[in-house]
Amino acid sequence: MTWTYRYKQPVTGLMKQTRIGTYPGMRPSEAAEAVERLRILRADGVDPKAFQRQQRKPAAAVPADAEVFTVRKLVQDYITNHIEQERQEAGAIAARRALERLLDEEPAFADAPAAAVTRSTCFDLLDARKATPTAAQKLRSMLGAAWSRALDVGRLDQDVPNWWPTLMKGKLKSKGKIVGGEHQGQKRRVLRDDEVGELLAWLPNMHELGRDATQIYLWTCARGVEIPAMHPEHITEEKDGW
Structure with missing residues (x-):
């Protein structure tokens, strides 16, 4: 069985397809990751088939005195x-x-x-x-x-893939802290007042987006999944706070 990705060509809009791999040599999870990478390329205006063809070309020889970007x-x-x-x-x-x-x-x-x-x-x-x-x-x-x-910035050629964003996505999950040599698993609980204070003190060290999301989380007590879906009209300042 062959894994195939079908898509619309970025310029012409015509349907095209490109071969990803074959089963069982490529597992379903690996095929899904390959499709996700090609979708990202397609969204950036790159033709996935042309990209794969370029990747299969032998690498050009690098002059011995050229600086290697390690x-x-x-x-x-x-x-x-x-x-x-x-x-x-x-x-x-x-x-x-x-x-x-x-x-x-x-x-x-x-x-x-x-x-x-x-x-x-x-x-x-x-x-x-x-x-x-x-x-x-x-x-x-x-x-x-x-x-x-x-x-x-052009230090890498545009055909060089960036594997990191999709690699092991969703597979790096914490098993909780270790007590007595055993993982305790993930447990949800309410932060204590002193822990909230530590979190607030750490806010200046956060990325701006993470800082804003954390503040909204604390102000509204909304679930994390609800915060990105909020609109400005959903948030108001009232007498007892936000």
Whole structure:
């Protein structure tokens, strides 16, 4: 059985299709991830079939004296030109330490050409850290943003895929804190007053979007899923607060 993605060509609007892989060599979950990547390309105006054809071409030889844009350089560029510019000091320090720790722990990955990093390499890196899913999620998010920046500024060719956004999506879930050597699972509870105070004190270190969402969460007591669906007319300031 062959996995196939059907879509409308971005320019002409004509129906086209491209082969993704075959079963059982490619599992359904892998096919779904491949389709999601092609959908993202299609949404960005890239013809998925043309992209795949380009990917199958042999890589051009790189001159021996050409500077190799390694993963380490890509990550350092992201730290210097984004994290340290856009984040509050405490958040920037934490993000930089997490990324630099990753590079120290994975020297082969750090020194590899960024354009040559494969999906399986990215998967193995995250899979090795699934015991700490929250930290792994943050790494995946930052690496995806770092790759996106490198593509945007032209340090990576536009045909180089950014595997991070869809890789292991929904699979890095916390099992809760460990007590007596056993995971306690995910449990919901109401924050204590002192915990709310700590959260409010930490707000300046958050990204603007996360800070706004947290404040709305605390003001309205709405469910998290309801917050992105809110409109301005749904929120009013009354005598007893928002």
